[in-house]
Amino acid sequence: MFLSLVALAAATTVQPGFDSAMAAKLCLKDAREGDLNEQLTCMERQLEGRRRFFLLAAHLGAAAEPVSQKCLAKWTEDQLVDWQMSASCLEEESAPLADAARLPGTFDAMAADRLCKVQETETTPGIQRLPKAPGECMQDQAIGYRSFALLKKAYQGKAMEAALSVCRARWESDGIPDWAMVESCAQDQVRAVERMSDFK
Numbered sequence: 001m002f003l004s005l006v007a008l009a010a011a012t013t014v015q016p017g018f019d020s021a022m023a024a025k026l027c028l029k030d031a032r033e034g035d036l037n038e039q040l041t042c043m044e045r046q047l048e049g050r051r052r053f054f055l056l057a058a059h060l061g062a063a064a065e066p067v068s069q070k071c072l073a074k075w076t077e078d079q080l081v082d083w084q085m086s087a088s089c090l091e092e093e094s095a096p097l098a099d100a101a102r103l104p105g106t107f108d109a110m111a112a113d114r115l116c117k118v119q120e121t122e123t124t125p126g127i128q129r130l131p132k133a134p135g136e137c138m139q140d141q142a143i144g145y146r147s148f149a150l151l152k153k154a155y156q157g158k159a160m161e162a163a164l165s166v167c168r169a170r171w172e173s174d175g176i177p178d179w180a181m182v183e184s185c186a187q188d189q190v191r192a193v194e195r196m197s198d199f200k
Contacts (some may be wrong), residue, residue: 018050018083026080047194048187049083055150056090060099067093096142103149111176112141144179151186155193163189 020043027042057068071089075082100107116137152164167185171178 018047022080023047023083026082029080044191046083048191049085049087051190052087052147052187053083053090055154056087056094056147059146059150060094064090064094091143091147092139096139096146100142100145100149103146105145105149107142107145107179108176109138112138112145112179115176115178116141140180142179144181144183147183148179148186151183151190155190160189160193163193 023043023046024039026046027039031038031042053068053071057064060068068090071086071093072081074089075085097109101109119137148164148167152161155164164186167182167189168177170185171181
């Protein structure tokens with residue numbers, strides 16, 4: 001599994017490796033002092049961010065190198081790369097809606113728009129939603145769809161296919177998937193596979 005990520009990373013021209021010691025320094029800065037669980041969660045999120053960054057950079061190809069470099073430069077401080085923020089930057093700066101529409105599969109912009117309209121008006125007792133800029137929900141849906149499609153392509157096999165199908169089923173309502181949540185669930189599934197390999 002990790003080898004497929006390394007192969008994808010090697011295929012890109014942006015090639016800083018995941019340095020767990022550097023990520024630990026970044027997470028030590030960001031986590032509350034002494035909170036080891038918070039530091040571990042941060043480390044896992046940094047690894048996830050790196051995975052997202054390299055999957056997308058490999059998908060976009062050499063034409064996206066300038067934006068990849070820009071995002072890395074923006075989110076590197078004292079030689080510490082914040083992979084979560086670098087990945088988010090690349091996702092947002094790379095025309096996700098147009099790209100999602102070009103990918104093979106089932107991204108339905110009209111269905112995503114309906115979902116966004118429901119989410120804008122939906123209220124849940126005790127939960128206050130942060131206001132979103134117009135179009136932000138659609139962008140999140142397109143980013144989620146694209147990231148999910150790239151994960152499916154990179155992580156194959158029956159076990160992963162079943163795990164990713166769970167995510168799609170869990171976050172689909174009335175035939176409309178919430179791609180942002182499907183992708184988040186898929187990242188959790190990949191992280192679970194990585195963690196489970198530690199127990200073998």
